[in-house]
Amino acid sequence: MGMFSFLSRWMASSDDRSPGGDFWFEPVTMRTSSGMRVSADNAMRLAAVYASVRILAETMASLPFVLYRQRADGGKDRVTDHWLYRVLAKRPNPYQNPYEWREMLQGHLALRGNAYNRIVANRRGEIVELMPIHPDRIRMELTPSGDYRYRVTDRLGVEAILPRGEIWHLRGLSSDGLMGMSPIDLARESLGMALAAQDYGARFFANDAKPTGGWIEFPGSFKDSEAKKVFRESYQAAQSGANRGKVLVLENGMKFHEVGVTNRDAQFLELRKFQITDIARLFRVPPHMIADLDRATFSNIEQQSLEFVMHTMTPWTERWEASIESELLLDGDDLEVEFDFANLMRGDAASRSSYYQSGIQNGWLTRNEARIAENLNPLDGLDEPLRPLNMVEEGTAEDLEGDGKQDEPPTQEVAEPIDEWLMELTR
Secondary structure, three states, rough: OHHHHHHHHHEEEEEEEEEEEHHHHHHHOEOOOOOOEEOHHHHHHHHHHHHHHHHHHHHHHHOEEEEEEEOOOOOEEEOOOOOHHHHHHOOEEEEEEEHHHHHHHHHHHHHEEEEEEEEEEEOOOOOOEEEEEEEEEEEEEEOOOOOOEEEEEEOOEEEEEEEHEEEEEEEEOOOOOEEEHHHHHOOOOHHHHHHHHHHHHHHHHHHOOOOOEEEEOOOOOOOOOOHHHHHHHHHHHHHOOOOOOOOOOOOOOEEEOOOOOOHHHHHHHHHOOOHHHHHHHHHOHHHHHHOOOOOOOHHHHHHHHHHHHHHHHHHHHHHHHHHHHOOOOOOOOEEEEEEOOOEEEEEOOHHHHHHHHHHHOOOOOHHHHHHHHHHOOOOOOOOOEOOOOOOHHHHHHHHHHHHHOOOOOOOOOOOOOOOHHHHHHHH
């Protein structure tokens, strides 16, 4: 237990219930076994928690929002003239741009398991604004009919009751289907230990990396308890605050004995390193993304980055897409919502060139589609897919087959060398 002995010392120091003690000024939350009170706000004091939440929020906010309409042939057409696209991709409300709005909502989801918006619609039933509501200012209330509604408290303390149709509720993992579970509440013991270790380390180094305790050997005895109290208070006043490090003078044969730090006690640094991995596990973020490179290599960083897209961000985007389609769109709308991962999966220039070359040579990607993917304007004559082997456009290949000249090299409409074209494209 020597490794964790600092926790017991922290509990003793943080449980001060005197009129000026810290106990009465802490937020009303559940105290953990480590003696710390953990909430979504003070958990952000941990750099690993802040970094993990920031990665999830910023990644979610940076994904392009795409609205599709299904075609009869199975294809999709992008829609940009719909009110949902204007709200989610252009201006969700008068105070935030789409990036800030999505970043904040994803932060609420990661820390509290729920995110809320008040729906503002016009007379035609079209949503014109989505006003975010802090999760701490809203609570769900079940009605006798089995339905539910929301009680919202504004900054002035005024409470309003809103029906479920006026609130867009994004839920995280839920056990009852109504409210998402807060990851911070579920992992409060682990986070409490990390906070306790962080605070202990701060006090340890604030005390010149020396233990705060010690004892004085006195060969005699004090006249009474009052004399002992006066001596202790005068000693503490002479050796604390601005007087720390001054020469200590003892009388009457007194000897000061310092409490040394053992190797076991110093292992709290190893505990803090373990807590970084534990927090990354909580948010399902690869450790190297929060600057924990202890076990990182070139190969596994690349693989973990792909896993972050597949196993971390994909479930989050699916949760957003399903909620948007079920809560904001009408039943008759033949629209689909998608957050595009193309930018996250772009890779380097060589990888993109190989991808485009494979698609163009095998006929499932046109040259203009490759140009658009590289943010280049399309060019005339590059919309036809190429047929493999002879690399001519599909319409030209049919003419050559009809003339019986398919084995001869074409004299016209010869595609430019694909390798040179791709090098120019990705240069």
